[in-house]
Amino acid sequence: MSASRRIAITGTGAVCGAGVGVDAIWDAVVNGRSAIKEISSWDASRWPTRLGAEVTGVDNRALVEDRKLHKLVTRTDLFGLYAAGAAIQRSGITGHRETLTAEALSRFNDRSGVFVGSGGGNYRSNYEFFPLLTAANGDFEKFGRELGENVNPMWLLRILPNNVVCHVGIRHNFKGTNGCIINQCVGGAMAVAEAAAAVRAGEADRAVAVGHDTPLEPETVLHYGHLNLMSPDGLRPFDRERRGTVFGEGAAAVLLETMADAQARQAVILGEFLGSGCATEATGILDVRPDGDGLRRAIEIALGEAGVSPDGIGVIVAHANGTPASDASEAQALRRLFGNHLPPVTGFKWAFGHLIAGSGALDLIMALCALRQGIVPGIPTLDSLDPEFGPFPASRAAQRPRSDTALVLCRGFGGMNVALVVRANAACAGESATSSRTGGLK
Amino acid sequence: MTPRRRVAITGIGLVTPVGNDAATTWASLLAGSSGIAPITCFDARGFPTRIGAEVKHFDADSILADRKLLKFASRSHRFALAAAEEAFRDAGIRPEPSTNRRWGLSLGAGMMGIEFSEVAAVHAFCARDGQFDPEGLLHGEFPADPVAFCRSQTNSGLALLTRHFGIQGYATAVHTACASGGQAVGTALKVLRRGLTDFVLAGGYDSMLNPLGVSAFCLLGALSTDNDTPERASRPFDVTRNGFVLGEGAGMLVLEDWNAARKRGARIYAELAGDGNSLSSYRITDSHPSGDGPIQAMQQALADAGLVPDGVDYVNAHGTSTVMNDRSECAALRAVMGGHIDRVSVSSTKSCMGHLIAAAGAVEAAVCALAIRDGIAPVSANLVQPDPECDVNIVCGESRGMNIRVALSNSLGFGGSNSSLVFRHPEDVSAT
Numbered sequence A: 001m002s003a004s005r006r007i008a009i010t011g012t013g014a015v016c017g018a019g020v021g022v023d024a025i026w027d028a029v030v031n032g033r034s035a036i037k038e039i040s041s042w043d044a045s046r047w048p049t050r051l052g053a054e055v056t057g058v059d060n061r062a063l064v065e066d067r068k069l070h071k072l073v074t075r076t077d078l079f080g081l082y083a084a085g086a087a088i089q090r091s092g093i094t095g096h097r098e099t100l101t102a103e104a105l106s107r108f109n110d111r112s113g114v115f116v117g118s119g120g121g122n123y124r125s126n127y128e129f130f131p132l133l134t135a136a137n138g139d140f141e142k143f144g145r146e147l148g149e150n151v152n153p154m155w156l157l158r159i160l161p162n163n164v165v166c167h168v169g170i171r172h173n174f175k176g177t178n179g180c181i182i183n184q185c186v187g188g189a190m191a192v193a194e195a196a197a198a199v200r201a202g203e204a205d206r207a208v209a210v211g212h213d214t215p216l217e218p219e220t221v222l223h224y225g226h227l228n229l230m231s232p233d234g235l236r237p238f239d240r241e242r243r244g245t246v247f248g249e250g251a252a253a254v255l256l257e258t259m260a261d262a263q264a265r266q267a268v269i270l271g272e273f274l275g276s277g278c279a280t281e282a283t284g285i286l287d288v289r290p291d292g293d294g295l296r297r298a299i300e301i302a303l304g305e306a307g308v309s310p311d312g313i314g315v316i317v318a319h320a321n322g323t324p325a326s327d328a329s330e331a332q333a334l335r336r337l338f339g340n341h342l343p344p345v346t347g348f349k350w351a352f353g354h355l356i357a358g359s360g361a362l363d364l365i366m367a368l369c370a371l372r373q374g375i376v377p378g379i380p381t382l383d384s385l386d387p388e389f390g391p392f393p394a395s396r397a398a399q400r401p402r403s404d405t406a407l408v409l410c411r412g413f414g415g416m417n418v419a420l421v422v423r424a425n426a427a428c429a430g431e432s433a434t435s436s437r438t439g440g441l442k
Numbered sequence B: 001m002t003p004r005r006r007v008a009i010t011g012i013g014l015v016t017p018v019g020n021d022a023a024t025t026w027a028s029l030l031a032g033s034s035g036i037a038p039i040t041c042f043d044a045r046g047f048p049t050r051i052g053a054e055v056k057h058f059d060a061d062s063i064l065a066d067r068k069l070l071k072f073a074s075r076s077h078r079f080a081l082a083a084a085e086e087a088f089r090d091a092g093i094r095p096e097p098s099t100n101r102r103w104g105l106s107l108g109a110g111m112m113g114i115e116f117s118e119v120a121a122v123h124a125f126c127a128r129d130g131q132f133d134p135e136g137l138l139h140g141e142f143p144a145d146p147v148a149f150c151r152s153q154t155n156s157g158l159a160l161l162t163r164h165f166g167i168q169g170y171a172t173a174v175h176t177a178c179a180s181g182g183q184a185v186g187t188a189l190k191v192l193r194r195g196l197t198d199f200v201l202a203g204g205y206d207s208m209l210n211p212l213g214v215s216a217f218c219l220l221g222a223l224s225t226d227n228d229t230p231e232r233a234s235r236p237f238d239v240t241r242n243g244f245v246l247g248e249g250a251g252m253l254v255l256e257d258w259n260a261a262r263k264r265g266a267r268i269y270a271e272l273a274g275d276g277n278s279l280s281s282y283r284i285t286d287s288h289p290s291g292d293g294p295i296q297a298m299q300q301a302l303a304d305a306g307l308v309p310d311g312v313d314y315v316n317a318h319g320t321s322t323v324m325n326d327r328s329e330c331a332a333l334r335a336v337m338g339g340h341i342d343r344v345s346v347s348s349t350k351s352c353m354g355h356l357i358a359a360a361g362a363v364e365a366a367v368c369a370l371a372i373r374d375g376i377a378p379v380s381a382n383l384v385q386p387d388p389e390c391d392v393n394i395v396c397g398e399s400r401g402m403n404i405r406v407a408l409s410n411s412l413g414f415g416g417s418n419s420s421l422v423f424r425h426p427e428d429v430s431a432t
Helices: A022-030 A067-072 A075-091 A093-098 A102-110 A123-136 A140-145 A155-159 A163-172 A184-200 A218-226 A259-264 A293-306 A324-338 A356-373 B022-031 B067-071 B075-091 B116-126 B134-138 B146-151 B156-165 B180-193 B211-219 B258-263 B294-304 B323-343 B357-374
Strands: A007-016 A112-118 A178-181 A206-213 A250-258 A271-280 A315-317 A405-412 A416-424 B007-015 B103-108 B171-174 B199-207 B248-257 B270-279 B314-316 B345-347 B406-412 B417-424
Touching: A007 A022, A007 A075, A007 A184, A007 A259, A007 A356, A022 A356, A067 A075, A067 A163, A075 A093, A075 A112, A075 A163, A075 A206, A075 A250, A102 A112, A112 A163, A112 A184, A112 A356, A123 A140, A123 A155, A123 A218, A123 B116, A123 B211, A140 B211, A155 A163, A155 B211, A163 A178, A163 A206, A163 B270, A178 A184, A178 B270, A184 A206, A184 A250, A184 A271, A184 A356, A184 A405, A184 A416, A206 A356, A218 B134, A218 B146, A250 A259, A250 A356, A271 A293, A271 A356, A271 B171, A293 A324, A293 A405, A293 A416, A315 A356, A324 A405, A356 A405, A356 A416, B007 B022, B007 B075, B007 B180, B007 B258, B007 B357, B022 B357, B067 B075, B067 B156, B075 B156, B075 B199, B075 B248, B103 B156, B103 B180, B103 B357, B116 B134, B116 B211, B156 B171, B156 B199, B171 B180, B180 B199, B180 B248, B180 B270, B180 B357, B180 B406, B180 B417, B199 B357, B248 B258, B248 B357, B270 B294, B270 B357, B294 B323, B294 B406, B294 B417, B314 B357, B323 B406, B357 B406, B357 B417
Parallel strands: A112 A178, A112 A206, A315 A405, B103 B171, B103 B199, B314 B345, B314 B406
Antiparallel strands: A007 A250, A007 A271, A178 B171, A206 A250, A271 A416, A405 A416, B007 B248, B007 B270, B199 B248, B270 B417, B406 B417
16 A cells, blocks of 8 residues: 555755765765854854855856756755755656656656745845835835836745745656745755655655755844854854854755655665654744653654664764754753663754754755765764763764664754654665765774 | 545634634625725835735734734734634634644745835845945844744744644644645645644635735736726636735634544534645746646545546636636636536635635635535626636626535645645545
């Protein structure tokens, strides 16, 4: 029956401050190189933090070749389109599609889904109304009258939160079930979970799942700073001196399909998606429960769906955003669930910042890399583990995964918690050209 | 294998331009009363379009005695909170400490979180000459408002609803423009079938009736400019139609496991029987003239419900009152319904209440449930000269009393996302 369909991960793609492409980003992470540095897109010397992990020195055309499209979407969409395109390319389905008859192709397209976790609106888009506001000078009638002369007529279409869904569909002819999740930090993680659920339930035979966001802008950094969520001096997850998070930007995407299809077309199977869980703590916009109750429930649901016991988890990729409350409650939840049998715990935001809606999907891809390479990268900014956590296996030094299965955690505003369980495909573990790299493992 | 779970609609809450609760909205729609009038919530005198479908005389404080919560709620969040309160009351069930982890939330959330007053404040401090200079944000008098920041988050509606009502299970907020509300209800159906929850509050909310929202659609030339005849401005399927009318509001449904609802003696409006969901992948705003995209969504929804097109009695069309949408949607309906098309009654309730964007699909799902309950298809108002290219059986003149066993609702969005939902009369659901 369809509910038991297994889900293969056959493509990944990502861009963030740490690099363009999954291999480049993994190389930075495993070698302890952080992309967090002084923000360059505006003079942030007087901002609550001067730090960010920007995508710099990357030509938009290197991300998306089609220049016409650059005018129709915003920067975050370009990141999302790049990542989705890379994941689809990597999966090899494009070549496979060329072998299909017209009828089979039509069905193939109708059975290909698109799920995106989008950052939604940003402040920058609204600045396109500033010349009009200046021209109107407080006269609202004039504002309306001179609208057409001052604002790009395509303004709304450029800012649609679902632009990546739309343009991935058009560019890759994916025409099946779809969704665009605007759930702040957990959007990307939920996009992966929903894509997998759709394939598992037989609503689609394959789906690309994308998370993308660009939170690095002056107003957002300022507001987060006022709420004491930004670190002025770096992202140090689980450290006793941690002071907050640091933003990154970018996107990550995975191509999921039925294991049967992937095997039939002899695709390179990177891993298997096993399960997901989602729960809210109902704590309002900003608060989290100190005991991590929602996170614990999300993990329990995910493990149940995956059919994996806590002992079966080989590595935990924590949300590890570096804020005092989130890290502490995350450690609490993990301690309660795993007791003294916690597998190695790590987090990656020290390397490429917090991508907000993009973070969960990127962490999932990095988890897959870690399992496939047999390395749990250390956290170079972790100087002194918070003693409040008790024994807690997060460390500066790299570790080895306890099994081929990872638990990936993602948390966000609204008391949201999402957990994903993924297994690396051991059968193909040696296929990557970079598989022998052991840099960073001491 | 265990039989697939069935899902009952047991509660409805509406805040719309034609009524601030479900009963008033439904009565207005049946009477064909228009909620469209000159825009009053800002000075729209200079705009090409000066009419809209506003929610009127809405007082959140009288519905939700929680002033602290309301401080964090924008206008559209308040619609959502009020509609949810009505839906829970109507269903006679709500999250309790013993059940709140089995309650989920699936929302079609509005697109624009940042309020115009914030944009104007940033302009005043940072962009007097029209160009943004971030230094102004650091000015001592800049009114940086953390509460406004909280209101503007993409999932602040989700956060407020889960907190106020104590929903602690699965929670999602989706946005695919005009398909959002339909996709949110469809997602709720899937989440219930997956067994992740036993109850879901599902719906949508939106308000783009502000200077930026109205500007956005005016710039695209998508809105009717019939400023002198607002009540006639939205006329889906009429050959003289010239754009849609922007509305605002919220629609919320309480969905629950069918057997559990029966067991507790709940009044069931209808079964939420099928969901179809497709991507047109054609152009960002244009729909394919053949109806490709919506065709697959409707076919999927019917197949998902275990139905054939001949079973459909009533279709609540997306029916925006734009030439392109109406023609493409009718082509899709003809393709799906085949020879049965003349026996399907079709109407667009946007003719009365305008286009509620992210809320539209959820409100129209409620309309389908009410149509099944009362055996009456609401009128598609203002249809005087039918467009020959929209040759379907439209409910025109007045609402049509008829036996509705199956209803279908379409929501088709900018960006090409298409949602179809199928509803079945509760008497036709055999006990499982």
